[in-house]
């Protein structure tokens with residue numbers, strides 16, 4: 192089993208990702224796709240007059256502050272436009288894909304964090320009314336059912352809280368939890384960069400290999416949201432996934448290239 196996560200940043204070629212996935216799926220490979228949608232969510236939120244608010248935690252992680260209205264816009268884009276766009280591409284390529292959020296069948300479950308500690312203008316503050324959380328539990332029942340019946344699952348945040356409330360969760364870490372739960376052979380984290388760069392944005396500074404035991408020490412090279420990918424990779428390898436690859440989804444055959452060792456390989 193291979194879990195492929197494709198991000199939501201500008202420049203990602205979803206046609207290329209879906210064509211590559213479809214070829215491999217038809218050749219008999221077991222695959223699941225998890226996707227993001229941050230770039231499009233930002234555009235739609237601006238257009239709807241509710242621009243995104245990004246906050247930074249005291250430990251330096253950036254995340255989207257998700258009030259109820261933001262959550263609804265997030266769902267419109269992730270579960271609507273992005274998810275159905277990917278399912279449509281796969282269906283056109285002859286793959287019977289099924290798109291689901293983490294809420295459906297509680298595939299992704301975790302604790303609802305209502306307040307978040309942030310640093311703003313050098314001061315630490317607490318913001319309430321956040322609809323975020325982290326995936327702590329993956330319920331694979333529905334996924335097993337779909338895979339067993341020949342469907343390719345296409346999954347997206349949000350997740351469900353233990354109380355059944357929708358929560359915004361990081362897609363990379365959700366994909367890592369899924370890869371662990373499914374005992375996947377590999378987790379691919381595909382985005383709009385060649386992999387983890389030692390000196391971002393210099394693409395010639397690509398880090399080719401990271402020993403699984405050292406992955407957390409590479410957090411220092413990742414800025415902003417790349418930190419979540421490194422954290423997800425650490426969680427996946429610690430959970431028994433043999434290989435995590437940070438790969439490029441901008442062109443070519445992104446899944447095959449990553450599996451062939453292009454990008455940053457954590458093993």
Ligand code: ADP
Nearest residue numbers: 198199200382384387388391412413414416417
């Ligand atoms: P996606 O939504 O596609 O999963 P993210 O925006 O969450 O992607 O994370 C990828 C982004 O992280 C890149 O587009 C890049 O701007 C940023 N980044 C920060 N530090 C690094 C780094 N060291 N190497 C590569 N990308 C980095």
